[in-house]
Amino acid sequence: MSGSAARETNKPSREERIKVAARDCGFVDCGIMDVGDLGAASDEFRAFLDAGFHGEMTWLAETADRRAQPTALWSGARSAIVVAQSYAPDVDPMTRIAERGRGVISAYAKRRDYHNVLKGRLKHLAQQVVKLCDADVKVFVDTAPLLEKPIAARAGLGWQGKQTVLISHEFGAWLLLGVILTNADLKPDTAGTESCGTCTRCIDVCPTDALPAPFRIDARKCLAYLTIEHAGPIDEAYRKPMGNRVFGCDDCLAVCPWNKFAEAANDTRMAVRGDVDDPPLRELLQLDDAAFRAKFAGTPVKRTGHACFLRNVLIAAGNAGDPELAPLIEQHLSHDDPRVRGMAVWAVDALAVDAVVDKRASIAAKLDAVARDETDSHVREELAAARSRLGVRERTPSGGDVS
16 A cells, blocks of 8 residues: 555544544534434424423424424435533532522533533534535524434434433533534444433432433423423422422432543533522522622523522522521512512411411411402412411402401
């Protein structure tokens, strides 16, 4: 073999160069799949929708046909380049659940919004793909109708675990995903192999039994869904299990044994912000809308909105067992948003359980006064339940007792 032929043989392939470029962009892993029917993953997604497990996330059902086939987004797509970004925390999130005076925020949300960081890096990688392959590209980070986790599994980045998140042998369960579709024909990687074995830690730890079977999730019961996506009052059945979680829930990720291979992420652009690293509930209860927006600017938390976030904080405060939080909770009994007022009522009542008899009488009197002017049906239901537990008769909005 001539020297030039040997050099040509040793030249890295396009796929290898793309993966090197991905690591240079800050991604921890990169894989490639050919764009075809997602098969079983598509069927499982439709079963998830048919069971109603998506709850209020109506956009999932509305885009179901496009999600089942990546070429529905772009008919010219031939390959998908999938990248992963680690956000492995340096503190076990489970230890924070016991610190009831803190408002626990999901690990991914304590830092700059990953959509912005990943999209910038993905666009930079996409530019290099264009140069390497002389091809067209389209970039997606979470917001497009793609089944990112099954696609990532097909691209060899890992497998979908029993809690339905992507798990990597090398990087554990703390991964954020991005996808580049291209019309270049690239050699696909071998799909990931499911490696959960007999382990059921994620299923066993779920505080609301949101994992009815391995590899299935009922989002309607999931605390991540309830504290972020769900817009209305949170059902009473899930309030005690929420504990002090105020944005998301990491339990099923945190207990995954594959995380023993995950090193804490050291990405400076996605470093944990100290001011939003599970702040004290006392502080969160005192934030008005402007202060909330300022504190959580640039993070995923801001997108939930102040009222929904405060709804979550009030539930955590009710679970905290700290009577010193009572005055901060009571100030929200007159909040403009009925979701906040309703959870303030519940939290006041929850703290009253441990109060002395005289204090309970005082609390009952406050709720009695609130009930005189309350017209929202949900808040009135919360008041009726709380006042019943405290031994107070129900009043009509005009002030008369209900016989």
